[in-house]
Amino acid sequence: MFNYILRRLAYALPILLGVNIITFALFFVVITPNDMARLHLGDKHITQEQIQQWKHERGYDKPLFINKDSQGFDMVKETIFYQKSISLFFLDFGTSDADRRDINYDISQRMWPSLAIAVPTFIVGLLVNITMAMLLVFFRGTHIDTLGVVLTVILMSISSLFYIIAGQFLMSKLWHLAPISGYELGFDAWRFLILPVVIGVISGMGAGTRWYRSIFLEEINRDYVRTARAKGVPELKVLFKHVLQNAMIPILTGVVVVIPALFMGNLIMETLFLGSVLYIIGLIITDISYTWVDPRVRLS
């Protein structure tokens, strides 16, 4: 197992390097540091000196890949690519271009509110979706099932934007159940979290329920289910014990760790990298979790 994780991490290196090259190409080759300086300084009538100054402050006045003015290892080190891209591997994100804030600090600050929304949404959503899907499977072939499937398609066809806006409008403005925005540290945060969590769960319900229903329906015609029923195991126990346990693999595959990354704005380039680090970790966890739910799975 340990070897497996090590090897997977080693495989991750070229992928992360690829992500790095993509972001580097986007942010330094397609648009040059000059363009970026103009974008941030925001003025049409800007002097060359101001641009140079801006680039110098942020270290963008170095050559892209190879610095011919330096000696030895510094030839590679004193370049934009090394300083801005390679340093990401050491999880050193530098400072933000716009207001020169420390990005590491920003990430550590903003991560907790994001996680506080993402984790409950994920867990509650999972429970709700699986329960709803189980109910539909329990009533399969009846009108309740048909009605449920129609409902999931309708839920799926509504834009998530509408859930957000309608949720904010109804719960905050009309019924005054929850504050519309803001955040508070500590235990009081739950008042601010309830609205996004509810919206998140409802907006994911249509697609989620449908997806789990199809997984469970696939399992329900297997031999072991028939055997269990023949032995007189009650239907609910068949569903929640036998079917659920055996459907764990497809469930886990679909449920790769949610990435709590929506730090927009100036942090885009750095979060691209962080996001893909989290994704790779998520994949590894997914593989390991297979061994928990199905002892036949061996990681090699």
Added chain:
Amino acid sequence: MELMEVFDIKVVILWTDGLVFLLTFLALFAIISMRSNPYLRRTWREVFRSKIGISAFVVLMAYITTGILDSFHFRAALENTENQTGTHYSGEVTSVLDMIIGQPHQHQEKTYSAPFSAFQFAKENIELPDGTIQRQYPRLKYGGSHLNEDTSDKVSDIIRRTFVSILWALLIWGCLVWLLIFLKARKSQNSMAKIGRQIWSGRTDIPWKVALIATGILILSISWFAQIADGYHIFGTDKVGNDVFYQAVKSIRTGLIVGTVTTLIMLPLAISLGIMAGYFRGWVDDVIQYLYTTLSSIPGVLLIAAAMLVLNVWIDNHPEHFPTAVQRADIRLLSLCIILGMTSWIGLCRLLRGETLKLRELGYVHAAQVFGVSNVQIIKRHFLPNLMHIVLITVVLDFSFLVLAEAVLSYLGIGVDPTTSSWGNMINAARLELAREPVVWWSLIAAFLFMFGLVLAANLFSDAVRRAFDPRGVS
């Protein structure tokens, strides 16, 4: 006006227009080539045999027709003034759809007005005939301007218009029904009365009764909209007084383009790379797998946001390529499609690679290889036809996802140009309107209804397609 002057126009073909025409052409070509294949004919028949499938198809066709009509752009000729050489063309690009809608799209009010209202939404200082100034709700310039002073005849006017629209709808629908029965009767050598009875009792192979009812409802609503929009703002007006209903209709083209052109960009990538990885294996497979693992490890929204940000800077820095605002908005729409295409080919590529790996071990492929058939020929003859159902199912499934994605991205400010009409932009504007007191809700509802109609129809149709092409329901 002379006939020549009516047609004195300058045709404008935008990038996305060209792609829409290309897509229409490809779709027609695919339909014609599929007709000669008995297996595909049977499967498609299965799609249209389901009542939901055929109703969804009717709705989708209405949307698609609107989108295609909105893609024929031109610049109308300006009226000749004295001592002018040659014809000058209007700077405004209009589409055939605008021409069909006619006047309502130019009916601009001053600011917000509620649906069906004849009055503005906000009070204004008005000078009365006797010289005094009073604050009250002014009458609108176009909406309900034909009503009398106190608008007491509004209800009767709407009822009259509804009545007229029902008559029109019945007339058109009746013609359609007659045409269908006539064609079927000629084909099957039966009397028209018999065919009519068969359709009425629902004893036809394809549920024509359901299709006709769906078409009837559609025609009725279109003719009702046409009648009412002539005199009222059905969904009110927005902040600068534009008709919201017209905006929602114009957004159809944007939604369809994002849903279809993206697929056009993604398909060549996904199909060629997927088949190559599965067929050649070895280092080709390694490279392609590396490529898609890397791309898919980047969170989608972030990659799209980054790419759009970068492209916008590039467009801003190269204004010489895009002289008019319409062209700039168009290139932004196209770049959104390209970026979405770049991020969405991975899923299909994976599926195709897996299926190709399975197919290449089959006997007939080995036989072809032994006979010395070239790789290109094997892929063309044995792989492509056997993978087409996966491609088709993915395309139909992705469509509704892409339409929804466009709205979300525009809402986040990384989607289409703010000047392009799109449901996302409408919802984005509506976010602030909901905070007003009293609430301005009609933009949001209009965008929601139009989008919901399209996505629901697409979802239902994709269900029917999937059930027909992949009976096990796994994809």
